[in-house]
Amino acid sequence: MRFLRLLFIVLLAIVLVAVALANRDMVTLNAFPANLGTFLGVKSSIELPLFLVIFVAVAFGMLAGLVWEYLREASIRREVRNRSAQVSRLEGEVDSLRDRHANPRDEVLAIVDRPKESGTSQAPRPALPAASPATGTTLPAAR
Structure with missing residues:
Protein backbone atom coordinates (compact mmCIF):
# COMPACT_ATOMS: atom_id res chain seq x y z
CA MET A 1 0.00 0.00 0.00
CA ALA A 64 -14.25 25.72 -2.28
CA GLY A 65 -15.44 22.11 -2.64
CA LEU A 66 -14.02 21.20 0.74
CA VAL A 67 -15.79 24.10 2.46
CA TRP A 68 -19.03 23.35 0.60
CA GLU A 69 -19.00 19.69 1.72
CA TYR A 70 -18.08 20.63 5.29
CA LEU A 71 -21.08 22.95 5.49
CA ARG A 72 -23.37 20.45 3.76
CA GLU A 73 -22.48 17.67 6.21
CA ALA A 74 -22.84 19.84 9.36
CA SER A 75 -26.37 18.55 9.99
CA ILE A 76 -25.18 14.94 9.65
CA ARG A 77 -22.37 15.52 12.16
CA ARG A 78 -24.82 17.16 14.57
CA GLU A 79 -27.17 14.18 14.29
CA VAL A 80 -24.28 11.76 14.91
CA ARG A 81 -23.27 13.74 18.00
CA ASN A 82 -26.86 13.67 19.34
CA ARG A 83 -27.22 9.94 18.67
CA SER A 84 -23.87 9.23 20.30
CA ALA A 85 -24.94 11.10 23.44
CA GLN A 86 -28.24 9.22 23.45
CA VAL A 87 -26.46 5.86 23.07
CA SER A 88 -24.11 6.71 25.95
CA ARG A 89 -27.05 7.70 28.15
CA LEU A 90 -28.96 4.51 27.31
CA GLU A 91 -25.88 2.33 27.93
CA GLY A 92 -25.51 3.92 31.36
CA GLU A 93 -29.17 3.29 32.07
CA VAL A 94 -28.86 -0.35 31.02
CA ASP A 95 -25.80 -0.78 33.25
CA SER A 96 -27.61 0.69 36.25
CA LEU A 97 -30.61 -1.57 35.59
CA ARG A 98 -28.33 -4.60 35.39
CA ASP A 99 -26.68 -3.65 38.68
CA ARG A 100 -30.00 -3.06 40.37
CA HIS A 101 -31.61 -6.30 39.19
CA ALA A 102 -28.52 -8.49 39.54
CA ASN A 103 -28.29 -7.97 43.31
CA PRO A 104 -30.65 -10.14 45.37
CA ARG A 105 -33.13 -8.31 47.55
CA ASP A 106 -33.05 -10.79 50.40
CA GLU A 107 -30.21 -11.94 52.67
CA VAL A 108 -31.24 -15.57 52.25
CA LEU A 109 -31.11 -15.23 48.47
CA ALA A 110 -27.71 -13.59 48.80
CA ILE A 111 -26.43 -16.61 50.71
CA VAL A 112 -27.93 -19.09 48.27
CA ASP A 113 -26.83 -17.18 45.17
CA ARG A 114 -23.29 -16.52 46.42
CA PRO A 115 -20.81 -18.23 44.06
CA LYS A 116 -18.87 -21.12 45.52
CA GLU A 117 -15.21 -20.35 46.06
CA SER A 118 -12.68 -22.78 44.66
CA GLY A 119 -9.96 -24.23 46.87
CA THR A 120 -9.85 -25.73 50.33
CA SER A 121 -9.95 -22.55 52.35
CA GLN A 122 -13.63 -21.83 52.10
CA ALA A 123 -15.12 -19.39 54.50
CA PRO A 124 -17.78 -21.07 56.61
CA ARG A 125 -21.28 -20.19 55.63
CA PRO A 126 -23.33 -18.52 58.30
CA ALA A 127 -25.78 -20.86 59.91
CA LEU A 128 -29.41 -20.15 59.29
CA PRO A 129 -31.54 -19.83 62.43
CA ALA A 130 -33.55 -22.95 63.29
CA ALA A 131 -37.10 -22.52 62.27
CA SER A 132 -39.64 -23.25 64.96
CA PRO A 133 -42.89 -24.82 63.88
CA ALA A 134 -45.80 -22.53 63.60
CA THR A 135 -48.41 -22.79 66.28
CA GLY A 136 -51.48 -24.82 65.49
CA THR A 137 -49.78 -27.29 63.15
CA THR A 138 -50.46 -30.97 63.28
CA LEU A 139 -46.87 -31.96 62.76
CA PRO A 140 -44.98 -33.34 65.71
CA ALA A 141 -42.42 -31.06 67.34
CA ALA A 142 -38.76 -31.48 66.42
CA ARG A 143 -36.71 -33.55 68.92
Missing part, protein backbone atom coordinates in the same frame (compact mmCIF):
# COMPACT_ATOMS: atom_id res chain seq x y z
CA ARG A 2 2.86 2.36 0.83
CA PHE A 3 4.41 1.58 -2.55
CA LEU A 4 1.19 2.47 -4.39
CA ARG A 5 0.89 5.76 -2.53
CA LEU A 6 4.50 6.64 -3.31
CA LEU A 7 4.01 5.69 -6.96
CA PHE A 8 0.90 7.90 -7.18
CA ILE A 9 2.75 10.88 -5.66
CA VAL A 10 5.67 10.47 -8.05
CA LEU A 11 3.37 10.24 -11.09
CA LEU A 12 1.41 13.28 -9.93
CA ALA A 13 4.63 15.26 -9.48
CA ILE A 14 5.79 14.30 -12.99
CA VAL A 15 2.46 15.40 -14.50
CA LEU A 16 2.49 18.71 -12.59
CA VAL A 17 6.06 19.48 -13.66
CA ALA A 18 5.20 18.63 -17.27
CA VAL A 19 2.17 20.95 -17.19
CA ALA A 20 4.28 23.71 -15.63
CA LEU A 21 7.01 23.35 -18.26
CA ALA A 22 4.50 23.33 -21.10
CA ASN A 23 2.74 26.48 -19.85
CA ARG A 24 5.54 28.88 -18.91
CA ASP A 25 4.27 31.74 -21.06
CA MET A 26 3.24 34.90 -19.24
CA VAL A 27 -0.43 35.81 -19.33
CA THR A 28 -2.24 38.90 -18.14
CA LEU A 29 -4.83 38.24 -15.46
CA ASN A 30 -7.45 41.00 -15.22
CA ALA A 31 -9.47 41.45 -12.03
CA PHE A 32 -12.10 43.73 -13.60
CA PRO A 33 -13.64 44.15 -17.06
CA ALA A 34 -11.94 46.38 -19.64
CA ASN A 35 -12.08 49.97 -18.34
CA LEU A 36 -13.61 49.43 -14.91
CA GLY A 37 -10.19 49.24 -13.24
CA THR A 38 -9.13 52.62 -14.65
CA PHE A 39 -12.51 54.08 -13.67
CA LEU A 40 -12.02 52.88 -10.07
CA GLY A 41 -8.41 54.06 -10.05
CA VAL A 42 -6.80 50.71 -9.24
CA LYS A 43 -4.43 48.52 -11.17
CA SER A 44 -6.63 45.61 -12.20
CA SER A 45 -4.19 43.38 -14.08
CA ILE A 46 -1.18 41.25 -13.21
CA GLU A 47 1.24 39.23 -15.32
CA LEU A 48 1.67 35.58 -14.22
CA PRO A 49 2.90 32.36 -15.80
CA LEU A 50 0.00 30.32 -17.13
CA PHE A 51 0.83 27.22 -15.05
CA LEU A 52 0.57 29.30 -11.86
CA VAL A 53 -2.87 30.52 -12.88
CA ILE A 54 -3.93 26.93 -13.58
CA PHE A 55 -2.57 25.57 -10.27
CA VAL A 56 -4.10 28.39 -8.21
CA ALA A 57 -7.46 27.92 -9.93
CA VAL A 58 -7.42 24.16 -9.22
CA ALA A 59 -6.39 24.73 -5.60
CA PHE A 60 -9.12 27.35 -5.15
CA GLY A 61 -11.71 24.98 -6.63
CA MET A 62 -10.64 22.16 -4.30
CA LEU A 63 -10.78 24.49 -1.29
Whole structure:
Protein backbone atom coordinates (compact mmCIF):
# COMPACT_ATOMS: atom_id res chain seq x y z
CA MET A 1 0.00 0.00 0.00
CA ARG A 2 2.86 2.36 0.83
CA PHE A 3 4.41 1.58 -2.55
CA LEU A 4 1.19 2.47 -4.39
CA ARG A 5 0.89 5.76 -2.53
CA LEU A 6 4.50 6.64 -3.31
CA LEU A 7 4.01 5.69 -6.96
CA PHE A 8 0.90 7.90 -7.18
CA ILE A 9 2.75 10.88 -5.66
CA VAL A 10 5.67 10.47 -8.05
CA LEU A 11 3.37 10.24 -11.09
CA LEU A 12 1.41 13.28 -9.93
CA ALA A 13 4.63 15.26 -9.48
CA ILE A 14 5.79 14.30 -12.99
CA VAL A 15 2.46 15.40 -14.50
CA LEU A 16 2.49 18.71 -12.59
CA VAL A 17 6.06 19.48 -13.66
CA ALA A 18 5.20 18.63 -17.27
CA VAL A 19 2.17 20.95 -17.19
CA ALA A 20 4.28 23.71 -15.63
CA LEU A 21 7.01 23.35 -18.26
CA ALA A 22 4.50 23.33 -21.10
CA ASN A 23 2.74 26.48 -19.85
CA ARG A 24 5.54 28.88 -18.91
CA ASP A 25 4.27 31.74 -21.06
CA MET A 26 3.24 34.90 -19.24
CA VAL A 27 -0.43 35.81 -19.33
CA THR A 28 -2.24 38.90 -18.14
CA LEU A 29 -4.83 38.24 -15.46
CA ASN A 30 -7.45 41.00 -15.22
CA ALA A 31 -9.47 41.45 -12.03
CA PHE A 32 -12.10 43.73 -13.60
CA PRO A 33 -13.64 44.15 -17.06
CA ALA A 34 -11.94 46.38 -19.64
CA ASN A 35 -12.08 49.97 -18.34
CA LEU A 36 -13.61 49.43 -14.91
CA GLY A 37 -10.19 49.24 -13.24
CA THR A 38 -9.13 52.62 -14.65
CA PHE A 39 -12.51 54.08 -13.67
CA LEU A 40 -12.02 52.88 -10.07
CA GLY A 41 -8.41 54.06 -10.05
CA VAL A 42 -6.80 50.71 -9.24
CA LYS A 43 -4.43 48.52 -11.17
CA SER A 44 -6.63 45.61 -12.20
CA SER A 45 -4.19 43.38 -14.08
CA ILE A 46 -1.18 41.25 -13.21
CA GLU A 47 1.24 39.23 -15.32
CA LEU A 48 1.67 35.58 -14.22
CA PRO A 49 2.90 32.36 -15.80
CA LEU A 50 0.00 30.32 -17.13
CA PHE A 51 0.83 27.22 -15.05
CA LEU A 52 0.57 29.30 -11.86
CA VAL A 53 -2.87 30.52 -12.88
CA ILE A 54 -3.93 26.93 -13.58
CA PHE A 55 -2.57 25.57 -10.27
CA VAL A 56 -4.10 28.39 -8.21
CA ALA A 57 -7.46 27.92 -9.93
CA VAL A 58 -7.42 24.16 -9.22
CA ALA A 59 -6.39 24.73 -5.60
CA PHE A 60 -9.12 27.35 -5.15
CA GLY A 61 -11.71 24.98 -6.63
CA MET A 62 -10.64 22.16 -4.30
CA LEU A 63 -10.78 24.49 -1.29
CA ALA A 64 -14.25 25.72 -2.28
CA GLY A 65 -15.44 22.11 -2.64
CA LEU A 66 -14.02 21.20 0.74
CA VAL A 67 -15.79 24.10 2.46
CA TRP A 68 -19.03 23.35 0.60
CA GLU A 69 -19.00 19.69 1.72
CA TYR A 70 -18.08 20.63 5.29
CA LEU A 71 -21.08 22.95 5.49
CA ARG A 72 -23.37 20.45 3.76
CA GLU A 73 -22.48 17.67 6.21
CA ALA A 74 -22.84 19.84 9.36
CA SER A 75 -26.37 18.55 9.99
CA ILE A 76 -25.18 14.94 9.65
CA ARG A 77 -22.37 15.52 12.16
CA ARG A 78 -24.82 17.16 14.57
CA GLU A 79 -27.17 14.18 14.29
CA VAL A 80 -24.28 11.76 14.91
CA ARG A 81 -23.27 13.74 18.00
CA ASN A 82 -26.86 13.67 19.34
CA ARG A 83 -27.22 9.94 18.67
CA SER A 84 -23.87 9.23 20.30
CA ALA A 85 -24.94 11.10 23.44
CA GLN A 86 -28.24 9.22 23.45
CA VAL A 87 -26.46 5.86 23.07
CA SER A 88 -24.11 6.71 25.95
CA ARG A 89 -27.05 7.70 28.15
CA LEU A 90 -28.96 4.51 27.31
CA GLU A 91 -25.88 2.33 27.93
CA GLY A 92 -25.51 3.92 31.36
CA GLU A 93 -29.17 3.29 32.07
CA VAL A 94 -28.86 -0.35 31.02
CA ASP A 95 -25.80 -0.78 33.25
CA SER A 96 -27.61 0.69 36.25
CA LEU A 97 -30.61 -1.57 35.59
CA ARG A 98 -28.33 -4.60 35.39
CA ASP A 99 -26.68 -3.65 38.68
CA ARG A 100 -30.00 -3.06 40.37
CA HIS A 101 -31.61 -6.30 39.19
CA ALA A 102 -28.52 -8.49 39.54
CA ASN A 103 -28.29 -7.97 43.31
CA PRO A 104 -30.65 -10.14 45.37
CA ARG A 105 -33.13 -8.31 47.55
CA ASP A 106 -33.05 -10.79 50.40
CA GLU A 107 -30.21 -11.94 52.67
CA VAL A 108 -31.24 -15.57 52.25
CA LEU A 109 -31.11 -15.23 48.47
CA ALA A 110 -27.71 -13.59 48.80
CA ILE A 111 -26.43 -16.61 50.71
CA VAL A 112 -27.93 -19.09 48.27
CA ASP A 113 -26.83 -17.18 45.17
CA ARG A 114 -23.29 -16.52 46.42
CA PRO A 115 -20.81 -18.23 44.06
CA LYS A 116 -18.87 -21.12 45.52
CA GLU A 117 -15.21 -20.35 46.06
CA SER A 118 -12.68 -22.78 44.66
CA GLY A 119 -9.96 -24.23 46.87
CA THR A 120 -9.85 -25.73 50.33
CA SER A 121 -9.95 -22.55 52.35
CA GLN A 122 -13.63 -21.83 52.10
CA ALA A 123 -15.12 -19.39 54.50
CA PRO A 124 -17.78 -21.07 56.61
CA ARG A 125 -21.28 -20.19 55.63
CA PRO A 126 -23.33 -18.52 58.30
CA ALA A 127 -25.78 -20.86 59.91
CA LEU A 128 -29.41 -20.15 59.29
CA PRO A 129 -31.54 -19.83 62.43
CA ALA A 130 -33.55 -22.95 63.29
CA ALA A 131 -37.10 -22.52 62.27
CA SER A 132 -39.64 -23.25 64.96
CA PRO A 133 -42.89 -24.82 63.88
CA ALA A 134 -45.80 -22.53 63.60
CA THR A 135 -48.41 -22.79 66.28
CA GLY A 136 -51.48 -24.82 65.49
CA THR A 137 -49.78 -27.29 63.15
CA THR A 138 -50.46 -30.97 63.28
CA LEU A 139 -46.87 -31.96 62.76
CA PRO A 140 -44.98 -33.34 65.71
CA ALA A 141 -42.42 -31.06 67.34
CA ALA A 142 -38.76 -31.48 66.42
CA ARG A 143 -36.71 -33.55 68.92
